[in-house]
Amino acid sequence: MFNALVMSQDDEGTASPEVKSLALSDLPEAEVTVAVEYSTVNYKDGLCLSPKGGGLVRKYPHVPGIDFAGTVEESSDDRYKPGDKVVLTGWRVGEAHWGGYAQKARVKADWLVPLPEGLSTSQAMAVGTAGFTAMLAVMALEDHGLKTGHGPVLVTGAAGGVGSVATAILANLGHEVAAVTGRPETADYLRSLGATQIVPREDLAETTKRPLESETWAGCVDAVGGAMLARVLGQMKYGASVAAVGLAGGAALPATVVPFLLRGVNLLGIDSVLQPYDNRVRAWQRIAKDLPMDKLDAMVQPATLSDLPKLGADILKGQVKGRVVVDVNG
Numbered sequence: 001m002f003n004a005l006v007m008s009q010d011d012e013g014t015a016s017p018e019v020k021s022l023a024l025s026d027l028p029e030a031e032v033t034v035a036v037e038y039s040t041v042n043y044k045d046g047l048c049l050s051p052k053g054g055g056l057v058r059k060y061p062h063v064p065g066i067d068f069a070g071t072v073e074e075s076s077d078d079r080y081k082p083g084d085k086v087v088l089t090g091w092r093v094g095e096a097h098w099g100g101y102a103q104k105a106r107v108k109a110d111w112l113v114p115l116p117e118g119l120s121t122s123q124a125m126a127v128g129t130a131g132f133t134a135m136l137a138v139m140a141l142e143d144h145g146l147k148t149g150h151g152p153v154l155v156t157g158a159a160g161g162v163g164s165v166a167t168a169i170l171a172n173l174g175h176e177v178a179a180v181t182g183r184p185e186t187a188d189y190l191r192s193l194g195a196t197q198i199v200p201r202e203d204l205a206e207t208t209k210r211p212l213e214s215e216t217w218a219g220c221v222d223a224v225g226g227a228m229l230a231r232v233l234g235q236m237k238y239g240a241s242v243a244a245v246g247l248a249g250g251a252a253l254p255a256t257v258v259p260f261l262l263r264g265v266n267l268l269g270i271d272s273v274l275q276p277y278d279n280r281v282r283a284w285q286r287i288a289k290d291l292p293m294d295k296l297d298a299m300v301q302p303a304t305l306s307d308l309p310k311l312g313a314d315i316l317k318g319q320v321k322g323r324v325v326v327d328v329n330g
Helices: 043-048 121-143 161-172 184-193 226-233 258-262 277-290 293-299 305-316
Strands: 002-009 015-022 032-040 067-075 085-089 104-107 112-114 153-155 177-181 197-200 217-222 236-244 266-269 300-303 323-327
Touching: 002 305, 015 305, 032 085, 032 121, 043 305, 067 104, 067 121, 085 121, 112 277, 121 161, 121 217, 121 236, 121 266, 121 277, 121 293, 121 323, 153 161, 161 177, 161 184, 161 217, 161 277, 161 293, 161 323, 177 184, 184 197, 184 293, 217 226, 226 236, 293 300, 300 305, 305 323
Parallel strands: 153 177, 153 217, 177 197, 217 236, 236 266, 300 323
Antiparallel strands: 002 015, 032 067, 032 104, 032 323, 067 085, 085 112
């Protein structure tokens, strides 16, 4: 038997979470059984923990948790053997498939990545989908020409999970980082991660009638979308790129095509769910190399399974700073 946070639905279709004891036979069928050590809390987790499952959970009872790291216990796939340390992010685990808010998980071998050398399972979950997405965004900006010395790189939603890791990685790589936040109390935290400039959210929150403004940013990791992304596109330097990773400010994009046509700006979509295996391995290896572990430790808020209902609600309200590491055995 093992403990798991299980979402169950009542007769009116409202789901609620509860820590319960499950048997191995309750787990879904798949090739690899993992003894989960740590998970984390992302925006999607908050949705899955909500009373209606955020439109992501299709079937109850359900075990959320879109990320986990742990040790292989059993495998029918030759790529993994008992004792191997592994990480899982994406593939709709925790949404359509039971996830990491449990002491055991059973998943497809194709969904796993070996834990890179130099990272512990707890550090991997301090990174999680948010940090993995941040690294994919930085890699995409580099692949499209971003180099140090070209000017400041903007990070929107900088105090959140993606933004925190992106800020730390970019600063460690030698970039000037301008961090956008609507929470003035996070300024010292963002500077500790390496931000050289704090940009108040209200400076970018409103659309402008001008399709182009002064060329300011050499690159951007955008976790907000909406009106802020539209505004930022008009402030990018010639040939610069924006890596779009989120929609905390809305899915609509009230922009014009002028920045693309007159300044050659690139808008790069970053998906972390269905990333190919080779790019996943590349990203995790870069994380182990380019994310300063002392900065990562400064982002971490520890938690246990019983803390998850409140944390899920908090992250939907933008009240979680940095990264949550959930000790499922705690």
